[in-house]
Amino acid sequence: MLRADVRAARKRLTGRIRTTPVFHTSVNGPNGQVPVTLKLEYLQHGGTFKVRGSLNAMLAADPAADRVIIASGGNAGIAAALAAAALGISCTVVVPESAPHTKVAAMWSHGAEVLWHGTTYAEAHRYATDLAAERNALPLHAFDLPAVVAGVGVVGLELEEQVRGRPPILVAVGGGGLMAGIAAALGRRRQVIGVEPEGMPILRAALSADRPVEVGASGLVADGLWASRIGDIALDVARRYGVRSVLVSDDAIAAARDYLWREFRIVVELAGAAALAAVQSGVYAPPAGERPVIVLCGANAELGG
Structure with missing residues (x-):
């Protein structure tokens, strides 16, 4: 998976998808306010990247x-x-x-x-x-299909134009497609960090074993709906560009989703809040002067959930 594949995908998708906006703000962290940039990808058609x-x-x-x-x-x-x-x-x-x-x-x-x-x-x-x-x-x-990964990677090309400098990009990992697409689009221009629930660390397990491995789900993700292993494309891209994994608890994910609604009236599903949870819980602590990008990737929450 190469940047050229993502650029070709962008040409095909021109006029068919939304270029989702970014929002520069600050969010609560363990030690006070943390400057962040939210990529509002939950506004994409269908509520999903x-x-x-x-x-x-x-x-x-x-x-x-x-x-x-x-x-x-x-x-x-x-x-x-x-x-x-x-x-x-x-x-x-x-x-x-x-x-x-x-x-x-x-x-x-x-x-x-x-x-x-x-x-x-x-x-x-x-x-x-x-x-x-x-x-x-x-x-x-x-x-785990090249054309699918290339298509979602257009998010990375948009961020390259929307956000100055080279801040890291925090992305939730389900099967790894969004993480892989963004990393392939940006290469080593920016650090991509995969955020995973503690109950389903499929990227971390694969990086440790140097191959995709099955991971049994627990907690919020133990519902049969999440991938139980990382995609082959995602693992290849993660190794090539040094993507690392950070883990967040179920409580942190739920708290981040509640925070988005309470403070910004943003409704996302649990996976959509996982990347924010990394900053709010402190498992990812930006150094002084850094404003990380947080991708809010999905809005298809259960009503009342």
Whole structure:
């Protein structure tokens, strides 16, 4: 995955996605106010950065696809359904039984066929792969497909233009696609830091083992919806550009999400608040004069959750 791939994705996506804004502010930290820049990616179409990747993959497909199939616990399915609808393509999303109703309803609202299979993302993905072969459809991956990673990496190119200097960029790690895309876009121009829940440290485990490894979920993420291993692309990019992992507790993630609503009236899902939790809990402490960039990546929270 190279910067050139991300730049090519940006050309394909011009006019089809939102260039999401940044917001310079200060947030509460362990020892007082901390200057930060928030990248408001939760304002993207569908409330998720993943629509960038789905659109790029469909536009780059050769031959052009008329049907796509993807496995997803939520946002990747919403993104694929939205992108397919925009391009006039049929979309099927395979979800695990524990997929949130709110996210399934969003997939339906964009015209997707939704099929339930298994209790984990891994089980749903295996079924989706077989189904794509059976139906001669384009198989999409939520985070481990070059065109998907390149598409979401356009976030990094936007930040390069929106934020002066070379501040570090804190990004939540689910399957690693957003982290990998941003790191591929920026190379060593800026430090990218992956923020993971303590209950699912898939990037840290892979960096330690020097290969993707299965990690059993616990706490807030033990719902079958998060990836249980880092993507191969994400691990390759993380090693190449020195991406490191910091871990945040469930309590810190929940507190960061509550803080965003209380102070800014920003509604994000738990994953969307993970990067902010790293600063507020002190696991990432910016040196004096540094204003880190925090990517708020998803807004598809359960209503009342």
